[in-house]
Amino acid sequence: MRKIADSTVRRLSLYLRFLEEFEQQGTATVSSEELAARGGTTSAQVRKDLSFFGSFGKRGLGYSVPELVRRLREILGLGRTYRVAVIGAGKIGSALVRYRGFRQRGFEIVAIFDNDPLKIGSPLEGLVVRDVKQLEQTLIGEPVDIAVIVTPAEAAQGIADRVAALGVKALLNFAPIQVSVPDDIVIKSVNLALELEVLSYALTNR
């Protein structure tokens, strides 16, 4: 399969969420126009996005909701469970562990780490916060698919290096720093402060 852009994957993800609601309501078919409205795009874009993955739907009849749900879940890799480690048990890290949306979509947090003696050993949603010194020891025994970095900026690159060395192939970075990883590792960043500064920049320079 050829490589497709993140923006396409994001739209597929939005279509899927909409289709799942339709499926729950028992709706059998959906048009590209309805999917377009949900994804904030055009019906031509919807048809193009879906054409990357083969032929869907019939002209004039729309798409079969259950079939498209099944195919999109397959394309997005959502048919399976991903094991996730969270590094950093501060406010955001703890909130992530408590966030039920993760598990509902197959992302299971199996370990959380911190370097604060006051946090190490304390219970959190059925887990116990582990010492980050035990990162290698723990993740060699119980490998994870995804590492979520929720450390202060100055610790993030070191943690990324350590999880990369452990063979973890996907990282989600919440630390306010750009983290470098080898080319075979995929990394996504979520940074609220940066998004806010893009807004303040736009408000200031209109």
Added chain:
Amino acid sequence: MRKIADSTVRRLSLYLRFLEEFEQQGTATVSSEELAARGGTTSAQVRKDLSFFGSFGKRGLGYSVPELVRRLREILGLGRTYRVAVIGAGKIGSALVRYRGFRQRGFEIVAIFDNDPLKIGSPLEGLVVRDVKQLEQTLIGEPVDIAVIVTPAEAAQGIADRVAALGVKALLNFAPIQVSVPDDIVIKSVNLALELEVLSYALTNR
């Protein structure tokens, strides 16, 4: 000033965070190489990013930390306070109101709204959750610069339309849907589930 890309603004924001740490430590100058390391980029990119905004630094001497901090804060529009309304008092909305990083950078949450009778009227970090029916009434009397949408997907577009009609020029959307706004409004989205699905897509289609 000509329009610059979001990716440039994000790097400026990362440089600024790094420079502020340097300033606290009393460091007088910084090289483009040091800034590049922090932003996960090259020194040529740093010089290019900063050149958008005029001439900084001296060849061989690096950049003056206090001067660059001052200019970047000015460029990013961080010299002032922004009034922020949060619409949606669920888990994420409440966490945002409690998040101290907002106020530290000049983003002051002045109102939070919900449509749940159990939440309306309850206290939250010095605010009281207001009925979303009072959105217009409240924001006409006390205008905000930024609206943060933390509603379920199906409510997000309606809220975006209402705040746009009130003249709010910047939106931050956490709802799992693509929201459309008029061209003169800037909108940024933060969607954890989508980022995770980009990761699972990448893990599946390697």
